[in-house]
Amino acid sequence: MPATLAAISNGAKNGILLKGGIHLEHLSVIKLLAVDKTGTLTVGSPVITDVIAREDLSEQEALSVLASIEAQSNHPLAQAITKYANEQNIQTLQGIDIEDVPGWGIKAKINNKSYVVGKPDFVGSEAAKEFSNQALSTLAEEGKTVIFMKDDKGIALLVALKDTVRDEAKIAIKQLKEL
Numbered sequence: 001m002p003a004t005l006a007a008i009s010n011g012a013k014n015g016i017l018l019k020g021g022i023h024l025e026h027l028s029v030i031k032l033l034a035v036d037k038t039g040t041l042t043v044g045s046p047v048i049t050d051v052i053a054r055e056d057l058s059e060q061e062a063l064s065v066l067a068s069i070e071a072q073s074n075h076p077l078a079q080a081i082t083k084y085a086n087e088q089n090i091q092t093l094q095g096i097d098i099e100d101v102p103g104w105g106i107k108a109k110i111n112n113k114s115y116v117v118g119k120p121d122f123v124g125s126e127a128a129k130e131f132s133n134q135a136l137s138t139l140a141e142e143g144k145t146v147i148f149m150k151d152d153k154g155i156a157l158l159v160a161l162k163d164t165v166r167d168e169a170k171i172a173i174k175q176l177k178e179l
Contacts, residue, residue: 007024041173043166046076047162048159048161049161050139052132063084063090065151067084067086070117077161097109104121106118120148139160144162146160147160
């Protein structure tokens with residue numbers, strides 16, 4: 001037991017909190033570990049890598065709407081989108097009503113036009129899969145996070161973002177596998 005207490009104490013000094021010795025002992029039989037990716041395994045600064053607008057919209061027009069909606073959110077992906085729009089000198093719109101749907105995305109109204117922004121299941125998974133020659137599967141295979149914006153005509157815009165994996169996360173995962 002003193003070794004367990006020492007391990008818990010050392011863990012606490014390094015920012016690892018364990019509720020008790022039994023939890024430490026269970027670590028030896030773990031087969032699967034789930035952790036929060038953003039800021040834990042990655043640096044927490046996602047950047048836009050791909051933008052695909054529907055054929056009847058200009059990329060700038062669609063990004064203006066998306067950035068206007070995302071400017072109302074403090075989510076890391078929303079911040080990356082608004083940063084990208086600012087860097088591209090894209091103007092944002094005023095008079096936006098939004099409804100945040102935690103874990104899914106945002107519903108918004110701009111000038112009496114409705115928008116839905118979020119993950120594929122939120123905007124319609126079949127429409128998301130079919131948009132832009134099935135770009136979703138290719139981008140997801142590349143490890144990118146894909147955000148869609150839907151308007152009254154269907155999917156209007158796809159934005160893919162990627163974050164950089166922390167060097168220390170790679171080392172930690174390797175060490176965990178060796179246990």
